[in-house]
Amino acid sequence: MRDVTDLSCFGWDGCDQGLLPAGTAPARVARIDRGRLTVLTAEGELRVVPGTSLHASVLGAPAVGDWVALRGELAVAVLPRRSAFVRTVAGRTSTAQVVAANLDVVLVVDALTVDPRLRRVERYLAVAWNSGATPVVVLTKADLCDDVAAAVAAVREDALGVDVLPVSSVTGAGVDAVRALLGPGRTAAMVGPSGVGKSSLANALAGRPVAGTREIREDGRGRHTTTARELHVLPGGGLLVDTPGMRELALYDDADGVDTAYADVAELAAGCRFRDCGHRGEPGCAVAAAIAEGRLDPARFTGWRKLQAEARRQLLRVDARARAEEHARLRTRFRAQRELPNRPRVGR
C-alpha cells in the first residue's frame, strides 16, 4: 500500500522543492467538464471550482494531468509541468492546446487493420518527442491482422528509438507489455485518430470498463465516442489519459520533435555540401544520394520535409519575434546573394 502523503505528491516533484503556494494542497486534474475540474487528491476524487487566478497563470488553463494547488475547494494555481503533449487547435489559428500534462509516456496508437499509416505515426511521434515524455507506438487490433510481425517491423524501421508494441484488446495479447510501462505513479496518455481502439485498450488495461467504446458503423463513418479527456487510475497504480480521437494533429512548436522523429533524415541533411541545402538537386546533397542508393525511402523524406515546413509555418504564426528573425535571415541571405562575386554589381 502506498502511503497517503506519498500519493498527494505522486508524480509531481514540486512538493519537496517548495513550489506549492502556502496553505494549499496539490491535486491532479482527472477531468474537465464545462469549466469544473474533477481532481484526484489524497482523500479521493473531488469536484472543485477553478479560482479566477487559475486562468491568469502563465501556464494558461489547466489540462488533464496537470497538478493544481487547492485551497479548500478552490483550485488557485496550475503547478509547473514537467511534460505536455501540445497541439494546435484545429482551424487556422495558432492557439496551443495542452492535450495532457505531466506524462511519462505518450502512447501513439494506431490500428493494424489497414497498412500502418507510417506518415501519420511519424507526425504523432514528432509531437510526442517534443512533449518531454517517452513515445511508444502501440499497434492495436492485432487479432485482425494477418502478418503482425511484418506490420510491426515496417513501423519499427521508421519509428527510430521507439518501442513498437502490437496489442489486441479483444484477445488480450500484448496488453501486459503496455501495462508494464505503467508502473505505480507513472502517467501515460494515448493519442491517435478516432476508432483505432484507444478506449478499448484503456478498458483492457484497467480490467473493467472505464472508457466508452463504440461499434464501427457498417458504412465505416462512425462517430466519436470519447468526448472528454480523462485520467484513469489503473489497478497497478499507473495513470492513463484517454483522449478523444483527433481528426488531424496539427503541429505546434515541434521543429525539434520533427528532427528527433526523423533523426536519420536530419543526420543525412547535416552531411549535405551546402549548409542551407534544399535537397532539390543541389550538388553534394547527401539526402538525394541516400535516396538514389535506396538507403532512404523518398516517402519518408517527403514526410520530413512536409512536417518541417509545417513546424516552421506554425512557428511564424505563433511568434512575432521568430517572424522578425525570419525576415532578418531572408535579408541576410539576400545580401549574401548580392555579394556573390559572379554577380554584376549595380550602381557602384
Ligand SMILES: Nc1nc2c(ncn2[C@@H]2O[C@H](COP(=O)(O)OP(=O)(O)OP(=O)(O)O)[C@@H](O)[C@H]2O)c(=O)[nH]1
Ligand atoms: N478486433 C478488434 N477490435 C477492436 C480492438 N480494439 C478496438 N476494437 C474495436 O474498434 C472500434 C473502436 O474502438 P474504440 O476503443 O472505441 O476506439 P477509440 O480509439 O477509443 O475511438 P475514439 O473514442 O473515437 O477516439 C470498436 O468497435 C472496438 O470494438 C481490438 O484489439 N481488436
Ligand SMILES: [Zn+2]
Ligand atoms: Zn541536401
